Amino acid sequence: MNALTNPLALAGRILLALIFVQGGINKLYAPGATAAEMASHGIPLASILVWGAIALELGGGLMMMAGLLTRWVALALFFYTLALALIFHAYWAAPAAAARVQHAAFFGHVSMMGGMLCVAAFGAGAWSLDALLSRQVRSPVFA
Secondary structure, eight states: OHHHHHHHHHHHHHHHHHHHHHHHHHHHHOHHHHHHHHHHTTOTTHHHHHHHHHIIIIIIHHHHHHTSSHHHHHHHHHHHHHHHHHHHOOGGGSOHHHHHHHHHHHHHHHHHHHHHHHHHHHOSOSSSHHHHHHHHHHSOOOO
């Protein structure tokens, strides 16, 4: 299994981050609609905060894929996903007709949060910019 550790860590990071990159791109093409949805859930300053959501989803997702500042990005995405689950997918407060869909979405977010905690705990792996930068810091080149 050791021979698979690096490719599995890379594939895991890419798959986990893919939903955030896709979400960031979707929000980038329709920031007004996203801000309206945020405002409808009681989020203040939605027209400004939408840009933070885009930056975190798109930028953070790409950073996780590349393995750059991976543990920090994973923690940021963990807390962001927690907020999304509680604000947008509160199945316990949803009408009966929507509760089942919101329940599934809520626990989908909980699953993503588990993945983020694994990445935060174990890091990006050897096939990452974090590992590359760490090697360069430890092994200075002498001229």
